[in-house]
Amino acid sequence: MDFVLSDISPHIQAWEAASKKSDHLHYIPESVDASAAAPSEELLKDVPNAAGRGVMRLFSLAFHHFDDDLAGKILKNTVETSDGFW
Numbered sequence: 001m002d003f004v005l006s007d008i009s010p011h012i013q014a015w016e017a018a019s020k021k022s023d024h025l026h027y028i029p030e031s032v033d034a035s036a037a038a039p040s041e042e043l044l045k046d047v048p049n050a051a052g053r054g055v056m057r058l059f060s061l062a063f064h065h066f067d068d069d070l071a072g073k074i075l076k077n078t079v080e081t082s083d084g085f086w
Helices: 012-019 068-081
Strands: 003-005 025-027
Touching: 003 012, 012 025
Parallel strands: 003 025
Antiparallel strands: none
16 A cells, blocks of 8 residues: 655655655655645656555544635545545
8 A cells, every 4th residue: 555645735855754764655745735636647647656546535633623614625625536535
């Protein structure tokens, strides 16, 4: 299983260091707005081995920070562009 990190404010230095420790950890260096993310194929176009694979979004220790309006937009975008969420 591979994991791809993304954020509206990417933590590139930390993510680069972490991804060097595992062939299964990747990151998107550009800002990704979870309420308006591109379709998975486009978003993951530069991620190794991601072509044709399903996408599940995982909001770890973050979702409670979003107000109701933003949370609704994120869930709507997730349903429209991903295969699932956790």
